[in-house]
Structures are given as structure tokens and as C-alpha cells.
Amino acid sequence: MQDLVFAPTEVSAKVGDSIKWVNKDVFAHTATARDGDFDVNLPPKKTVTSVLSKAGTIEYYCRYHPNMNAALKIAP
Amino acid sequence: MFVRLSAAIAALSILGSAALAQGAKPTDPQIAHIAYTAGVIDIAAAKQAIGKAGNKDVKSFAQDMVRDHEAVNKQALDLVKKLKVTPEDNDTSKTLSKQAADKLAELAKLKGADYDKAYVANEVAYHKAVNGALETLLIPSDTNPELKSLLQTGLKIFQGHQNDVGTAVHAGAGARGDCRTGAGGDDPDRDAGLGVRADGGFGQGRRQH
Numbered sequence: 666m667q668d669l670v671f672a673p674t675e676v677s678a679k680v681g682d683s684i685k686w687v688n689k690d691v692f693a694h695t696a697t698a699r700d701g702d703f704d705v706n707l708p709p710k711k712t713v714t715s716v717l718s719k720a721g722t723i724e725y726y727c728r729y730h731p732n733m734n735a736a737l738k739i740a741p
Numbered sequence: 742m743f744v745r746l747s748a749a750i751a752a753l754s755i756l757g758s759a760a761l762a763q764g765a766k767p768t769d770p771q772i773a774h775i776a777y778t779a780g781v782i783d784i785a786a787a788k789q790a791i792g793k794a795g796n797k798d799v800k801s802f803a804q805d806m807v808r809d810h811e812a813v814n815k816q817a818l819d820l821v822k823k824l825k826v827t828p829e830d831n832d833t834s835k836t837l838s839k840q841a842a843d844k845l846a847e848l849a850k851l852k853g854a855d856y857d858k859a860y861v862a863n864e865v866a867y868h869k870a871v872n873g874a875l876e877t878l879l880i881p882s883d884t885n886p887e888l889k890s891l892l893q894t895g896l897k898i899f900q901g902h903q904n905d906v907g908t909a910v911h912a913g914a915g916a917r918g919d920c921r922t923g924a925g926g927d928d929p930d931r932d933a934g935l936g937v938r939a940d941g942g943f944g945q946g947r948r949q950h
Binding site for chain 2 (some may be wrong): 668669691693709729730
């Protein structure tokens, strides 16, 4: 993410895939699933990796900047 | 509400008129000082709110303000150092600081829901005023591309806060999500909708507490 947006806003993946979250901003962000499936803290200028555990289309947002929205399409 | 609205208008006109009164656009060192001061003011207000606010969503909003504005100001300090620009104090910065100190003292006397309501109302007014000044005066006046770019980042974060402050008092993340629909950073209707969301949001929040 950069300049307070998630890019790309929609990504396709599979269960078991690792997602590399790259925060290029000076601001702290989070990638937080609306259904509570994941909540990844993303410190400024850091990269964090997480593994997808559940299938489905999961909308997520940043808890600190709720205008930031995106979705993951996770195949089984 | 009339009092708070007029405070917002006063803040906005101070930002505009103080600079105009000098008969020229603010210089880069002055712009850097004004932008930094604007951040410091919001951080001070937020730190007071973290200590005083009763509503957890208001408190959490205040924590967001400290985190984001400290990040912008740190970046601003690094940049002026790199550019060898020395921020220059000026009438606009002085007026802003004086007004903010008065507001902080006024808010300090309030308690509980009255404090929460006054803090949120002031945040709405303040972010609106600063956004206006950034858009119409500070960004167009700035001549350094790197400083301009940082001001644009600042504007983006302030706009996000302006949207978010309206929903800051909703109880629970679900309600916040619903409220934000269509309130994106580039939404042209943002300003028109803000007042309604801010007041409506707060009303709802209070009823649930």
C-alpha cells in the first residue's frame, strides 16, 4: 500500500498462499478482514507476510484509515 | 452548534487573511512552519482527548490522530533538514497556536459526553479549515516539489480524518463500516455530507451509551 490506498484493490489467491503486505507509507496501516478472518498490523515502511487459511471473497480495510478498502478472492 | 460553526469559519478566515495581510503568498519556510504547527495542534488536542474522552470510539479516533500526525510531522522534519529549509514562524502560525491554546483550555473545563461532543465538533471544524487552507493557499503557494508532495500527503490524510471524524463516535466497527460507504477520499460530496454524518453519528453513538 502506498499513499493511503491498497493496490491492487482486488487480488485472487488460494488457501495456503502467502500474502506479502508491503507498506510504503510513513503511516501505520492494518489489513483487517470485515468478517474477522484476519487482522494484520502493518508498521510504516515494513513488509509483513501472512498465510491465507480460509476460502471465499474477503473484504478487508485499514482500521486506522477506514477509507482504505480492498478484497481478496481466495479459492479453496 | 452555531458557536462551533462560527469557530470553524473564523479558523478558516484566519488561515486565509493572515497570509493575505502580509501582501504576498507565504514562502516555503513559512508554509513548512504553518503545516507543522497545524499537526502539532491536532496532536495536542488528541492527547487531551485520549486522557479525557469517555466514548471509546472518540478515544480511538484521537489515537489515530496522534499516530498519523506524528508520522507526517516526523517526515516534515526530515524533509526540511534534507532541503536545508529552516521553518519560519509567522503570523498565521502564531494565530493558529494562540487559538488552539484557547480551545484546549476551553475543552479542558468540559467533562464526559459534553467534552466528547465538543472535541469531535472541533475536530470537524479544524480539519475542514486546514484542508481548505492546504488546498487553496499552502499547496498552490509552495515552490518546492518535495515539500509540495508532502503537503499533498498531509492533505490526503487530513481528508481521510475529516471523513472519519464523522463516524468516530459510532459504537462498533460494523456501524463505522456502514457509515463510510460512499465516503471515499475523492468523493466530491464529502463536504456536503460531513456535517450530517458528524452530528447524526454522534447522536446515535450517544444513545447507545
